[in-house]
Amino acid sequence: MLVIKNGRVFTATGITYAVADVLIENDKIVAVGENLMYPDSAEIIDATGRFVMPGIVDAHSHLGGFGAGDEQDLNEMTNHATPGIEAIYAIDTKSNDFIAALEAGITTSVVAPGSGNVIGGLVAAVKSAGRSIQDMCIKNPVALKMALGGNPKGVYGSKNQMPMTRMGIAQIIRDNLNAAKVYFNKRAQADGDAEKQPPYDAGLENLGRVLRREIPLKVHCEQFDMMTTLAIAAEFDILCTIDHAWGASDYYDELAASKNLVGIVFGPIGVGLLPGECGKVDIESVAELDRRGMLTAIMTDGPIMTAELIVGQAGEAVRTGTPHERALNMITINAAKIAGIDDRVGSIEAGKDADIAIFKGVPALDTTATCVRTIVNGRTAFQR
Amino acid sequence: MVIIRNGYVHDGHGDVRVADVALRGNTILAIGERLAYPDAQEIEARERHVFPGFINALSYWGIFGPAWTGHDHSELSDPVTPHMDVRYAFDHDGMNFQRVYTYGVTAAGVAPQPFNVLAGQMAVYKTHGRSPQKMQVAGNTAMIASVTSGVKKVYGARTVTPMTRMGIFALLIQELTKASQAKASDLAENPKLNALVPVLAGSMPLFVNCAGAAEIDAVLLALAPFPTIRLVLTGAYGISEAQVRHAGRDLEIVLGDQTEAFSQAVRLTKAEEVLPLFAKMPAPVISCTGDNTTAGKESLLWNALWWRKRGLSSEQCLQAITSAPARLLGVEDRIGSLKPGLDADLAIWSQNPFDTYEAELLKVFVSGEDVLATGGYRSCW
Numbered sequence: 069m070l071v072i073k074n075g076r077v078f079t080a081t082g083i084t085y086a087v088a089d090v091l092i093e094n095d096k097i098v099a100v101g102e103n104l105m106y107p108d109s110a111e112i113i114d115a116t117g118r119f120v121m122p123g124i125v126d127a128h129s130h131l132g133g134f135g136a137g138d139e140q141d142l143n144e145m146t147n148h149a150t151p152g153i154e155a156i157y158a159i160d161t162k163s164n165d166f167i168a169a170l171e172a173g174i175t176t177s178v179v180a181p182g183s184g185n186v187i188g189g190l191v192a193a194v195k196s197a198g199r200s201i202q203d204m205c206i207k208n209p210v211a212l213k214m215a216l217g218g219n220p221k222g223v224y225g226s227k228n229q230m231p232m233t234r235m236g237i238a239q240i241i242r243d244n245l246n247a248a249k250v251y252f253n254k255r256a257q258a259d260g261d262a263e264k265q266p267p268y269d270a271g272l273e274n275l276g277r278v279l280r281r282e283i284p285l286k287v288h289c290e291q292f293d294m295m296t297t298l299a300i301a302a303e304f305d306i307l308c309t310i311d312h313a314w315g316a317s318d319y320y321d322e323l324a325a326s327k328n329l330v331g332i333v334f335g336p337i338g339v340g341l342l343p344g345e346c347g348k349v350d351i352e353s354v355a356e357l358d359r360r361g362m363l364t365a366i367m368t369d370g371p372i373m374t375a376e377l378i379v380g381q382a383g384e385a386v387r388t389g390t391p392h393e394r395a396l397n398m399i400t401i402n403a404a405k406i407a408g409i410d411d412r413v414g415s416i417e418a419g420k421d422a423d424i425a426i427f428k429g430v431p432a433l434d435t436t437a438t439c440v441r442t443i444v445n446g447r448t449a450f451q452r
Numbered sequence: 453m454v455i456i457r458n459g460y461v462h463d464g465h466g467d468v469r470v471a472d473v474a475l476r477g478n479t480i481l482a483i484g485e486r487l488a489y490p491d492a493q494e495i496e497a498r499e500r501h502v503f504p505g506f507i508n509a510l511s512y513w514g515i516f517g518p519a520w521t522g523h524d525h526s527e528l529s530d531p532v533t534p535h536m537d538v539r540y541a542f543d544h545d546g547m548n549f550q551r552v553y554t555y556g557v558t559a560a561g562v563a564p565q566p567f568n569v570l571a572g573q574m575a576v577y578k579t580h581g582r583s584p585q586k587m588q589v590a591g592n593t594a595m596i597a598s599v600t601s602g603v604k605k606v607y608g609a610r611t612v613t614p615m616t617r618m619g620i621f622a623l624l625i626q627e628l629t630k631a632s633q634a635k636a637s638d639l640a641e642n643p644k645l646n647a648l649v650p651v652l653a654g655s656m657p658l659f660v661n662c663a664g665a666a667e668i669d670a671v672l673l674a675l676a677p678f679p680t681i682r683l684v685l686t687g688a689y690g691i692s693e694a695q696v697r698h699a700g701r702d703l704e705i706v707l708g709d710q711t712e713a714f715s716q717a718v719r720l721t722k723a724e725e726v727l728p729l730f731a732k733m734p735a736p737v738i739s740c741t742g743d744n745t746t747a748g749k750e751s752l753l754w755n756a757l758w759w760r761k762r763g764l765s766s767e768q769c770l771q772a773i774t775s776a777p778a779r780l781l782g783v784e785d786r787i788g789s790l791k792p793g794l795d796a797d798l799a800i801w802s803q804n805p806f807d808t809y810e811a812e813l814l815k816v817f818v819s820g821e822d823v824l825a826t827g828g829y830r831s832c833w
Contacts, residue, residue: 222520337748338749340550340748342518342833343517374710383809386809434809435761436761
């Protein structure tokens with residue numbers, strides 16, 4: 069047994085203990101609370117004066133998929149829609165990105181294909197440490213990535229191919245979802261008759277998971293593109309997450325009214341502004357989104373932003389009006405819920421994976437707060 | 453006329469005291485206790501922090517955009533363009549649009565992007581204003597050079613020199629040598645060489661963008677025959693105190709952006725090797741600019757906090773983004789400190805932003821204008 073003793077424990081369940089212990093057996097949390105009993109043989113980590121929190125969950129990144137120089141494995145820009153491909157095959161588990169994540173207290177990252185294509189491929193949730201990608205992966209897929217706006221327009225429009233406009237982007241998504249409907253209708257009509265079965269299509273199979281509401285669309289969108297996402301989700305009665313969400317402060321009512329919106333993954337900030345979709349970078353919106361009951365998370369988009377800026381951005385949420393513990397939820401339990409992995413990670417509760425970050429100082433409040441130990445599956449994966 | 457009462461006044465040089473600050477027009481009139489002027493607008497700042505406006509020593513604000521294309525920051529038709537002057541590229545709408553003053557940043561060095569061996573000449577601008585002319589603090593403040601892989605990528609892809617670091621340094625040394633040997637008649641006919649005259653004379657600093665220790669080493673070797681050049685290393689991710697100590701010349705440093713990880717350079721920085729430099733004079737300047745254009749309004753403060761987390765004090769962080777860049781850019785008689793006679797560029801924060809994320813910017817004055825109150829200039833972008 070491992071005991072993290074006498075820390076100030078933020079559990080991300082609504083309870084923060086001024087002083088408490090976290091008991092870990094193998095790779096799971098078995099108890100958290102005050103004055104817990106444990107055997108003399110337990111290994112002790114003294115967390116006196118330290119801030120103990122769930123391992124941080126980054127709800128949107130590209131860790132291990134962009135190498136040095138121009139090498140990359142997350143944008144398969146050969147076709148505007150590639151629903152049949154999977155980010156999990158792009159992830160280099162030996163990348164420095166994961167070391168930086170561990171140093172920052174990030175224990176789980178939701179790794180998505182890039183935004184070059186309208187439909188980019190499947191998204192996986194992976195831990196920051198492990199023996200292999202199979203070992204590190206918590207869940208695959210957690211979503212199907214899509215991208216609206218300037219990115220796919222820039223890639224294909226410049227080649228005189230669709231999409232050259234946002235009209236084209238919306239139609240590509242609708243065409244693909246309709247094709248998947250036809251595919252599954254044919255499948256149903258075939259009723260097991262191999263002769264009548266449509267040929268297997270990995271992309272349509274993945275779109276089927278979306279149509280059955282097994283996974284959400286994870287949609288790169290900002291400003292009014294967010295409304296396109298909601299309109300398509302309503303038309304097909306499918307789930308979606310809105311990622312980046314710059315300009316959300318103009319759309320509180322519409323976002324709150326959606327029955328298909330799983331959550332909002334805001335960020336990154338600290339970027340130069342350009343007219344159009346990159347013109348409003350309104351981190352202050354997360355306070356209001358959260359107040360209105362929407363699941364809200366904050367992302368690094370790593371390696372766009374360095375890993376430790378997951379905490380810095382939560383700090384900016386605090387600066388602009390988000391209560392401190394609500395801001396910490398945005399980089400732990402909210403992110404886990406949006407990715408559908410909250411049965412495993414995102415909070416300190418009995419039964420969850422033993423993923424813990426221990427900070428000197430209070431993260432997202434003290435500017436000097438520093439992660440001093442990161443525990444993944446009950447093992448110390450980083451220590452300062 | 454404005455009097456800011458009873459705030460913690462940080463002068464930008466390490467001193468903090470409770471005082472009043474009086475502003476008249478676009479200048480700081482007086483700093484002291486119980487200042488009294490008739491008809492002054494009073495701003496109570498008890499328990500608040502009053503800082504000089506932050507200065508980002510190097511930026512592309514005002515010269516990138518207004519779309520993903522259309523930039524004016526890189527004249528990549530030729531790897532040697534020392535005669536380019538950023539003042540012909542600076543669009544005040546682009547600068548105003550960034551709203552960096554909402555994070556207390558009131559001035560910035562604006563420089564051509566470092567993708568040429570010699571990229572051109574930078575200038576210093578306020579971050580808010582109604583025309584480039586009104587916003588300009590100084591022109592031709594430094595010559596921008598670069599020896600990073602960013603240069604190799606541009607020209608190597610065209611199979612044009614420089615494809616390698618050898619090519620970069622051959623061009624750099626050749627241009628400086630030619631300029632140093634040029635006759636007056638040559639200079640009159642050659643604007644490139646003419647642009648390098650103040651660099652060789654030491655009156656215009658040479659900012660050399662570099663990343664790793666090997667690049668820094670090569671810069672020191674190449675410039676050893678030019679002792680009169682005032683050398684400033686920018687980016688300088690792999691710099692160490694030992695390398696500065698053994699440089700064989702005076703060296704100034706502008707530390708590059710630590711927030712964007714696509715730049716592999718951020719992994720080169722060893723904070724413990726750099727921190728001793730802050731105890732020396734001149735101390736390094738902290739900037740939020742590297743080989744990219746992503747820096748936003750939060751980025752300069754974040755970079756200061758990156759170093760704060762690794763051991764700098766609040767006041768050292770403040771100096772590194774106020775008085776230190778002002779001195780480096782030769783504009784310390786205008787900005788970078790809270791002193792009577794300087795421009796009224798200052799910000800009032802609810803708490804100390806170098807200590808807590810709860811600190812909010814309450815007011816910011818740029819050239820005496822209370823920008824949050826007036827709503828600021830409406831950029832046409």
